[in-house]
Amino acid sequence: MTERIVVGAAVTSGGRLLAARRSAPAELAGRWELPGGKVEPGETCEHALVRELREELGVEAEPVERIPGEWPLKAELVLRVWTARLLSGDPMPLEDHDELRWLDPDEIWDVEWLDQDVPAVMEVLRRMEEAEA
Template sequence: MTERIVVVGAALLDGGRLLAARRSAPPELAGRWELPGGKVEKGEAPEAALVRELREELGVEAETVERVPGEWPLRSPYILQVWTARLRPGSPAARPLQDHDALRWLTPDDIWDVDWLDQDVPAVRETLTRFPTETR
């Protein structure tokens, strides 16, 4: 059996909004939107990987809050796990640094205005249940 490789995604929530990142690479994913994140390195905890990836990809300091239930298959042997996360106080504004060319903060009303990667759609749906009640 092939060892699974975990890819972590951040449901980065701020002020009742979810951050979406538009892929710039690889070419087959460019122009579509995803929850930012990346691969967990050998010996690294998924939560630590997510914090590291958000720093590398978006230049922000964040902290994980809770794991979103479920995991979603990507191209074998990768699987996606998602955590809700929030910006740490004093963190700089998010900006695309690696693998992305645009960012959007989406409210629950405009969450489907972007062309999400197919594998992120179920995770985004599950994340919607994490939004504070007053923003739904």
């Protein structure tokens, strides 16, 4: 069986990172993640990212740059993360999440991230700090 790609979006605005708290499934509920979801057959990763942010958060966004690396989630699923820029809309937790938070660099570790998101969040934080330097 071929692996299936899950895309995650490191949405940044004004020097802050958007974190989304999972409401489902039960084993992930209450933990925080970068919003996103599965790439559908015939869809590019970038198109999936735009679609997932529209469905989950009600915003229009564009992928900017892929974060190097990929992280296994569970059987046949692998996470790839892109930085993304909001084009329009205010993010709302519409699907799979019950809370969103914009985190300043010094607040990034105030939430309990899903384990597989931590390496990507660390890289995003490094880039945010470089951009401020």
